[in-house]
Structure formats: C-alpha cells, structure tokens
Amino acid sequence: MRFWVGGYSSDMDGTAEGIGLLTAGEDGSPFASGPLSFRGAVRPALTSPSWLAAHPSLDVVYAALEGEGRVSALARTGDTSFAALGPSVEAGEAVCHVAVSPDGTYLLASCWGDGRIVRIGLDGNGRPMDRVVAPAARDPYGIDRGDPRDAAREDLDEPEDPRAARERREERMSGVAADQDAERRRSEIGLADAAAALRADAAAALRAAAGAEFAHLIPDHDRPAEPDLRGATLLTSAVDADAASRTSRAHAAAFLPDGRALTTDLGFDVVRVWCRASGRMVPDHEVLLPRGSGPRHLLVHPSGYVYVLTEHSAEVFILGADRAGQWRVRGSIPAAALTLPDDAGAELAASHDRAFLYAGLRGSDTIAVLRVAGDGGSLEQVALAESGVTWPRHHLVVRDTLLVAGQHSNDVASLSLDIRTGVPSKVRHRAGVPAPTRILRARD
16 A cells, blocks of 8 residues: 655654655555555655645645645655646745635635645646635634624625624623633643642553553653654643744635635634635634633534644533534544643544544644444544654544654554444554655555
8 A cells, every 4th residue: 555645854853755656555455454665756846845635536635834834735646756837826924824715716725924824726637726825814812802703794794693793692601601711721730740740640650550462552751751852843831832923824624515614823822714716715713712722623514513723731622503504513622631731732633433533642642532422423532642753743544544744753654443442552664755745645
C-alpha cells in the first residue's frame, strides 16, 4: 500500500524535500500492516507541503505550502512523479490545512497565521480557478462581542428573523457560562506543577502493576514535554490563549452531508458553519467552545454528530444539530483521564468501523482511545497508549493498523489495532521519514 507524506522543509526548520512516498507491505494489498519503507521525495520538489488532500474523483493532490502561504495542485503522472496544474495559488499566512468539497468543485484552505479561510474553485480537471477570501472571524470573547453574522447580514441586506434573534441571545448566554468555565480553568493552572508530579508517580505505579506485557499502555509521564518551535504548530499556553492578544487562527475544515462546511478557529475558540452561495462562503452561524480550549481538528461521524479535538485543553467536544440545522455543543470529554498539563491535541481519526476515536496528544506523545457510545452523542475513555514517536503530528487508520507521523523523531510508526477493544499495540514497524506532518493514502 502506498502513501503520500507531507512534511516540513528547511524554511519550517525541517528536512523534508517535498512530498514523500511511503509504502506499507506489498503493493495492491488492502492492509498497511506490513513493513514500512520510505522511498524518498517525489517530483516536483516542493517546500514544506505540510498538509495534503486528495481530489474525490481524480488522481490529483493539493498541497498546503505552509511557509510560502500558497496551495499547489498536482496531477499524478507516475509512481513517483506529479505535474503541477498551473502555478500555486496564494492562500494566506501559514496555510496549514486543505479540504476538498465532496463534488470536487472547490477547496477550502485554512490559514493558521492570519486566520483566513480561502475558497479556491476547481475546474473539471482539478485545476485551481477563482480565489475568494471568506469573511474574517470575530472574537466572540472580545470586547465588542459582535456576532459575525451581523456583518454577513449587512453584506447580503437580509433581515434577521425572530427565531435567529432568539438563538443568538441564547448563544450569548452560553458565552457567559463559557467565561465562567474559563475562570475555573485559570484557577486550576496554578496546580499544574503539583498535578504533573502526582501523575508521574501514578504512571510509574501503574506500569509496575501492569507488568511487562501491558506496561506500554501506561504513558511515561515523567518525560519532559518538548515544545513545538515549527511554524503553525507553535503552541501557546492556556494563559496566553486568554490574553488580550488573542488572534484568529483558522486550522481545519470539513464538509457536512447537507452541503454546508465547518471550519475551526483555534485562536478564537469557535467552530464556524458556512453556506455556499454564488461561488463564495457565507457565514451561517457559530458554535462557541470554552475560552482557551483551541478547537483544532474535527471529524464528521456517520452518526450525524461532529467531534472536535481541541489543542489547548486536549478535549473532544461533541457537536449536534437541531431540527433547524443549528449546531451546538452537546457534550465534551477529556481525551484521556491521565494527561500532562501541557499536552496539545493534534489529529482526530476514527476506526475502520467508526466505533472508536483516536486523538493524538503531543507532549506526552500518546494516542488517546475513545469509544463512540449510544447514538454517537456521547464518548467514553478507553485507553491511553504510547504513540511510538516523538510529537505525533498526524495519524491515519487503515483497517487494523494505525500509522503515526512523528514530526520531531523524523519517522512514521505502525501500530496494530485490536478490532474488539480499539486499543493500539506496541510499534510493529518503523521507517525514517523527514519531519512528517501528514499521511495521505495514495489512489490505487
């Protein structure tokens, strides 16, 4: 099985020379459980293609060139080569994510550096065409507490209906509750150092009780956390996130079955819901998360719920829509019961049968396993396992295998998954890969 690997080049303090080719086991196999082999960079050379996304029907890959702030479209021409579909397109500062619409007519680029959401139209060959910057986000916890939909209504000259006004008042009341929760979180920060020491002792005791066979499931919490100094993954503490210098930091996008789109803003703690109209993105409404939580990546689940992993608070939030199509927070759960105070959420992926979720935690370098319970409206903590790499930036589930990209350890590791319990095993295979940040399965 073949995979394209995105990574950081020298402009982002990495060593990748472009999109890399990774193989797992034999070509043509539907499984990724075999030995891993890195085959080097493919042509043409790109600078810091940190995120890769595939066209839904064409053998075309889109790369977010994070250091350059541009998006490149590439058509596959061979086993180890692509051809550029025109020049790269400007997106925004530190563009870190690209998502292609299910019908392949446009993509959304999320920019961590300046908060931009950019819509780029695609022609029938997957070539980028027009480029439109979506309305900028406003901080819902800012001084003016303005509603981003107000600006959208002014642009469209549409009146606000009574139901929308009532829902907006309710959201503002939710914002007050979220502020109170933020105060509680800040009061807990002072206990972080003591908690870290207790967790280290607890982890050591649990490893001793578990024995050699199961000790790998207990993270080594006395290992010092490693800060991220590379571009768009630069982390801020919970205190900094609550400071007056809050900045919009768009981070990811996903598409809903009804044609709308969701985007996360890690800096403003909101998930934005978008409608598509005449080739542009129109703000529909927003879902507020607790101040300082930092929504990063999200997963649209077949149950109809959306799960959002936060970077700063390392939680998974459950979003659900009411009958009117308004999305709201239905619940949340810490990614794991035992985490480091400075653990930072990275990627969120589902098992092959969608019964489990896997949340990457940088800092403790672990993978948190959660079970999807009931109708999908609740989650349960299952386990916390070692990722096998340093700084697990991204991971991908392929049937019974979890592939994990270690950005700082310069490798990709494969872990077997127990299909009954969802728990990852120890590392089975490993391949050296320069500064990997994204793993994308190649089209067969």
